[in-house]
Amino acid sequence: MDFLNAEQLQALRAPLRSSETSEILERLNTLFQHDWSLELEVFSVEHPTVRARLKIKHIVRDGLGQADGLKEAEQQAISNAARLLGMGTETDVPTVSTDQPSPLPEKPKAHQHIDDMLEKCREAGLSKEALRYIINGYGTTVEESRQIYVSLRELLKKHGHHA
Template identity: 35%
Template sequence: MADLDRAREALRASLTAWAVAEVRAGQARVTLVPAPDALALHLERVDAGWALSWACDSVTPPVVRARLTVCGVTREGLATGHTLNDARLCALADAAHFFGLPLPEEAQWVEYDPEDGANTADLDAETERAAAPSAQAVALLPEPPRDPQMDKARRHIEDLLEQLKAAGKGGDATRVLLRGYGETVEESRGIYKELQAILKG
């Protein structure tokens, strides 16, 4: 438990990057995500054997899966983004969330320039100001209780996803999973049924 508390603190400390979820009319919706370089620096102190890998589920739209292992615990995240790199960062944030890392509930809208990207200067300053007092609070957060049924449902969905990929239907499955695996067992069952229909169709 202590190691996972330290892992969550390391994950929180790495929340220094912004990923673009979407772009509309010169505005970008951005979300705070772990920066891989900072993540490596902080996690190395907690677990020298930590591991992170990515898999691209779809190029258009960009959908990436992140698999993060810390202290012998593995969590997967799945996300989309404006670019593959944005999707990669969002997937990492999703995986970090399953370690109990609280993430911002709402994304922020900022100015976007096609050449310079999203202007997150004001958000960076705000994040730095908020980082110091929140560090101790996050370190004290208990590991959230995990629902065995949700874990089982997620595994079933992942197994079915592998079957769909093998059948050449990974793209259709990815579109269903863009909204995640479901927040409740009922939602997960609904997603599983949708994927089953794709496999049979």
């Protein structure tokens, strides 16, 4: 995030003290002066599944949560999106000695491509169907990610949409 200085980046990456979403939301408000957004989408009530989408300027990160209740699924989704944003990723926060922020790690291209397919599925009204392919994440290998991407593309084609 090129718009953060080194001190702000350090504050973003600092370990989270709890898994409570209130800490995450407070940190976002502090760092970005309330200039960010959070969208929640419930994919399933029967098997509580929620997607949280955090938007800060041009940065968008999605997190999924699945739990026994909607509230827990929402908390999990927000936590996952915040982690993908880089929040709480430092376990031992070093002292900042430069004004040059180090960039957040970019989301792998395979994950970006899956996100693009998920967005197309959402636009086509196929969010629920697409969820079954990504319920366990993006895959742990490039091959698993590739298979998820192909499955999402086939889902779109099957329902008459351009992938």
